[in-house]
Amino acid sequence: MSQVKYSKEHEWIKLDGDVATIGITKHATEMLGDIVFAELPEKGSSVEKDGTAGVVESTKAASDVYTPVSGEVVDTNQAIVDDPSKINQDPEDSAWFFKLKIKDPSEMDTLMNKDDYDKFAKETSA
């Protein structure tokens, strides 16, 4: 079974073997509003845990997207670059951002499970 975890920067990460799929949470999209632009990391590049790995922009402002774990970018989701509104429609599934071949599986342990994240999101938005 794949494992889904969440970061304090409102990213979700799903691990299948040593490949992690990363996107932003529904809660994040609700805070951002209508997303009209997405920029993703380059395929083949390396990203470091908590480093910038993309940008999303709403009509109002730009926000960085961080990577919750370190690794090499093995795939990116061109569909959300072509139509960023997909991120608002289906943030936690088809509108994933990028896939990483992860470097250190223990980094997953620093992240929250769904219950903890939901609690965290509720508290921080109150």
Place this chain on the structure above:
Amino acid sequence: METKKTSLYQLHQDCNAKFVEFAGYQMPIQYSEGIVEEHKFTRNHSGIFDVSHMGQLFIYGGEDLSKDLEKIFPLDLKNLKLNHSKYSFLMDKDAGIHDDLIITKTKEGFLIILNAACKDNDFKILKEFLEDKYKMVLDENRSLIAIQGPKSSEILNDVIDGVKDLNFMSGNWFTFENQKVYITRSGYTGEDGFEISIVNDFVDQLTRELINKGSKLIGLGARDTLRLEAGLCLYGHDLDKDKTPVEANLKWAISKERISKGDFIGSDIIIKQLNDGVSKIRVGIKPEGRIIAREKTKIFNQSDVHIGEITSGTFGPSVNGPVAMGYVENEFSKKNTKVFLEVRGKKHPASICSLPFYKKSYVKGVN
């Protein structure tokens, strides 16, 4: 200072508004449908904007007042017809813009609509200049709403009969529930629409009736995307004290008659700039692709020389792409000039374009 609330605050809450502080007021930035939907709804149907934070300055007087105001505003106010409106600006002696505004000649004198962040200072400047000769009221007892979009005329006319016969940039007094309301056919979205000045106690009822007829409340977020697509300036961003109307490409708003006489505040500079040209000028900028270049983004020419800055930039929902305005050195202001915008350390191609980005015909004359 405590933030102020408009008389529609409860209604905004009832409509699930997200609030932001704007010029000392708690204002709705958007409602549950979001900026893109609100923007499109205004373009296709009808949207209501609470602009009660803006200043409504009534100055009472006759011929003398027109003459005195002509020393301030570059307008032909003596020949402005009763109930007609003009876009103008309050300048200093260097022609720096302290505010942009709409001035309307009424039976009693003039009504001037001022930006919220500038209104108190504008009042001070005008009061000092007019030396207490005229009664001036920055009316806090009246609210101001705008209803904008193609269905607005029909919707508003259903509630207040006769408004559909107003011409663009003209107004009149009407009644709603025995209250006097001043309505002008104007707005700031690039759509046909109206602005309605009504006493605070009745604005909630009027707005709810307009909603019942099919209009919807629209937040400041969509107001910004709508005005930018329409190529209209936002004070504090596209206009400020360091920019003149000529640099802002607003010379169309200056009366030719008044320029020939040159006896208004800032006229020396205006005339000089009209004759000699300006070093920087406001232009429309269309980024290639989807990259959004926001305020303060640096603009470069093809030789990588810094030639200007973006003053407003966002995603235009009706254009379905990024739109921006900014100031560039005059020699790079020609339409289709290739420029580069520095966003997050990378330079992205864009071109200078004519404004507006989105054009629909206003109702100019129905009579």
